[in-house]
Amino acid sequence: MRWTLKPKPKEEKINELAAALQVSGTIASLLLQRGISSFEEARQFFRPSLNDLHDPYLMKDMDKAVARLEKAIEKEENILVFGDYDVDGTTAVSLVSGYLKSFYPNVATYIPDRYDEGYGVSFKGIDFADDNGFSLIIALDCGIKSINHVAYAKEKNIDFIIGDHHRPGDQLPDAVAILDPKREDCDYPYDELCGCGIGFKLIQALAANRDQTIDDLIPYLDLVATAIAADIVPMTGENRVLAHFGLQVINSDPRPGIKAMTHQLKKKTLDITDVVFIIAPRINAAGRIKHGNHAVELLTEFDFEQAQQFASEIEAYNAERKDLDQQITKEALNQIKENGEQNRFTSVVFQETWHKGVIGIVASRLIETYYRPTLVFTKSGDKYAASARSVKGFDVYNALEACAEHLEQFGGHMYAAGMTLKPENYAAFKEAFEKVVKETIAPELLQPELSIDAVVRFEEITPKFTRILKQFEPCGPQNMTPVFVSNNVFDTGYGKPMGKEEEHLKLFVRQNNSEGIPAIGFGLGNKHEIVKNKQPFEAAYCIDENEWNDKIELQLRLKDIRN
Structure with missing residues (x-):
C-alpha cells in the first residue's frame, strides 16, 4: 500500500474552528477536510435533522x-x-x-x-x-x-x-x-x-x-x-x-x-x-x-x-452465492496465471459457464490480488456479458466508452459498469481495453492507496476524542471513517498472528509511556516480523469499539503497519 497523508488545513482555520466548537485541533482538522468550516455546518453534521431534507x-x-x-x-x-x-x-x-x-x-x-x-x-x-x-x-x-x-x-x-x-x-x-x-x-x-x-x-x-x-x-x-x-x-x-x-x-x-x-x-x-x-x-x-x-x-x-x-430461503441463496464466488474467483485467478497476464494493466477474463449473478463480486475479488481495472465475462444467450470494477481514481466508464465500437451496449459509472458484446469481438475488445487503460491510467493508481487523515499521539485518544469521533458516523464515501497514523509504536510482547491460517494480527500496543491499547489487523498476519521484540513501527489505523461478552472496549483496527 502507498500511504498518503491528506493535506493539513491552515493552522489559523484549525484554531478558529477548534475554539468555536471547543474540540481538539485534530477533530477540527478532520472537519475542515470534510468541508465543514463553521459552527452551523458542524451542527448539521453532528446533529442530523429531518428538517434539513430539501423540498x-x-x-x-x-x-x-x-x-x-x-x-x-x-x-x-x-x-x-x-x-x-x-x-x-x-x-x-x-x-x-x-x-x-x-x-x-x-x-x-x-x-x-x-x-x-x-x-x-x-x-x-x-x-x-x-x-x-x-x-x-x-x-x-x-x-x-x-x-x-x-x-x-x-x-x-x-x-x-x-x-x-x-x-x-x-x-x-x-x-x-x-x-x-x-x-x-x-x-x-x-x-x-x-x-x-x-x-x-x-x-x-x-x-x-x-x-x-x-x-x-x-x-x-x-x-x-x-x-x-x-x-x-x-x-x-x-x-x-x-x-x-x-x-x-x-x-x-x-x-x-x-x-x-x-x-x-x-x-x-x-x-x-x-x-x-x-x-x-x-x-x-x-x-x-x-x-x-x-x-x-x-x-x-x-x-x-x-x-x-x-x-x-434468501439465506440459502446467499450461501450458494458465496460458494460460487469462491470457486469462480479461483478459476479466474488461474486463468490470469496460465495466460501469463499477471503484469498487464487490466484483468479481462472469460468462461462461458460462470454464473452471471456473481461476476461483479468476482471482479472485486480479483482486484484484491491484481489491483487494476477488471472485467469478468460470461456467456449470456448468444452474447458475452461482463461486469466491470475499477480502482480508486480511475473512470472505467470512460475507458469503456473509448472501446464502444467493440461493444453491443454498456452502462454504469466511474467504478462499476456492465456490458455485452458479440463473441467474435471479445479478443479485439480485450486488447483495445488494455491499450486504453495503459495509455490513460496514472501509474500510482495501480497501487492501492491508504489515505490517512491525521498523525496523532496515543495520549490524544481520550474518551472525549472517541465520543466525538463516533458522531462522524454514519461513514461512507466523502466521509470515510478517519484513518490515523502514529509513529514509534511498539507491541508490549503479546503480539501474535491469529486465525485459521494465521492471516490476522493481534497486538497490544503502546507509544512512549502511554497506556496499552489492544489492536487487531485483519489480513496483516504476514507482518508479524515487523512487531517482534518490541521493535518500533508506524501504525495506520481506525479507532474502533470491540463488543465482546456484553463488554465494549476501545481497540485500534489496523489498516497497515511498516518499519
Whole structure:
C-alpha cells in the first residue's frame, strides 16, 4: 500500500474552528477536510435533522410525477412499480409500492429477470404491463436511457414516470416525468441520491398531498439506509441524514423482513458497515441466484413468521452465492496465471459457464490480488456479458466508452459498469481495453492507496476524542471513517498472528509511556516480523469499539503497519 497523508488545513482555520466548537485541533482538522468550516455546518453534521431534507418539489418534474400519480389514483388506474434486481432497485420498489399500497390497492411490482431480461427497463416488462391492464409504470433506479422502451410503451398507451440517479445520455426518454438530479436542467440542491433515495423524495412529495409529515415516513427509512449503504453513494448531505435516521429504524423498529435477517445476530446495535456486509449481500443474493422478486417479497412482508420463511430461503441463496464466488474467483485467478497476464494493466477474463449473478463480486475479488481495472465475462444467450470494477481514481466508464465500437451496449459509472458484446469481438475488445487503460491510467493508481487523515499521539485518544469521533458516523464515501497514523509504536510482547491460517494480527500496543491499547489487523498476519521484540513501527489505523461478552472496549483496527 502507498500511504498518503491528506493535506493539513491552515493552522489559523484549525484554531478558529477548534475554539468555536471547543474540540481538539485534530477533530477540527478532520472537519475542515470534510468541508465543514463553521459552527452551523458542524451542527448539521453532528446533529442530523429531518428538517434539513430539501423540498422534493425542487426536483425537476416532481410536480408532473405527482400530478400523474394523483390522476391515476383518481381514475383507479393500475400502477406498476418497476425496479432493478439489485439492493437499490428492490428497496426502491418495496418503498414506493409499500407507500402507495398503504392507501391505494391497484399497485403491483415488477423486477426484471437478471438472466432473461438483463438490467433496467425491459420490453418483456412492458408487455406484462400491457397484458395485465397497467397504464402507468414507475421505473426506479433505471430508465434514464430507456428511450426505445418508453416509446414502445407509449404505443401501448402506457405512461412512464422515471426515477433514476444514473448519468443521462444526450437524449432523454419521452416520459411523463423524469426525476433525476443528474439531469443538466435539474437544479435540485443534492445530486448524489441513490435510486431508493429518489423513490423517497417521490413519496415525500405525495405525502404532502395527504396531510402527512416527514414523521409519517420514518418507517420507510430502513429501506433507504440499506440502499445508501449498498450503492456506495457519498455519505454527505441528504444521504447522511437519511442513513442516520434509517439506522435508528433498523436498530429500533425495522420492518419484519429486515428483522428476520438480523434478529439472530449477537451484535446489539448495527452500524452502516453491518448493513453493507450483512443485510445488503442477502438482499442482493435473491437477484443473483434466483430472482429479485424474492427480495421484494421479503421487504414488503408484514407477518414476521412469513418473513422468517422468506429470510431463510434468501439465506440459502446467499450461501450458494458465496460458494460460487469462491470457486469462480479461483478459476479466474488461474486463468490470469496460465495466460501469463499477471503484469498487464487490466484483468479481462472469460468462461462461458460462470454464473452471471456473481461476476461483479468476482471482479472485486480479483482486484484484491491484481489491483487494476477488471472485467469478468460470461456467456449470456448468444452474447458475452461482463461486469466491470475499477480502482480508486480511475473512470472505467470512460475507458469503456473509448472501446464502444467493440461493444453491443454498456452502462454504469466511474467504478462499476456492465456490458455485452458479440463473441467474435471479445479478443479485439480485450486488447483495445488494455491499450486504453495503459495509455490513460496514472501509474500510482495501480497501487492501492491508504489515505490517512491525521498523525496523532496515543495520549490524544481520550474518551472525549472517541465520543466525538463516533458522531462522524454514519461513514461512507466523502466521509470515510478517519484513518490515523502514529509513529514509534511498539507491541508490549503479546503480539501474535491469529486465525485459521494465521492471516490476522493481534497486538497490544503502546507509544512512549502511554497506556496499552489492544489492536487487531485483519489480513496483516504476514507482518508479524515487523512487531517482534518490541521493535518500533508506524501504525495506520481506525479507532474502533470491540463488543465482546456484553463488554465494549476501545481497540485500534489496523489498516497497515511498516518499519
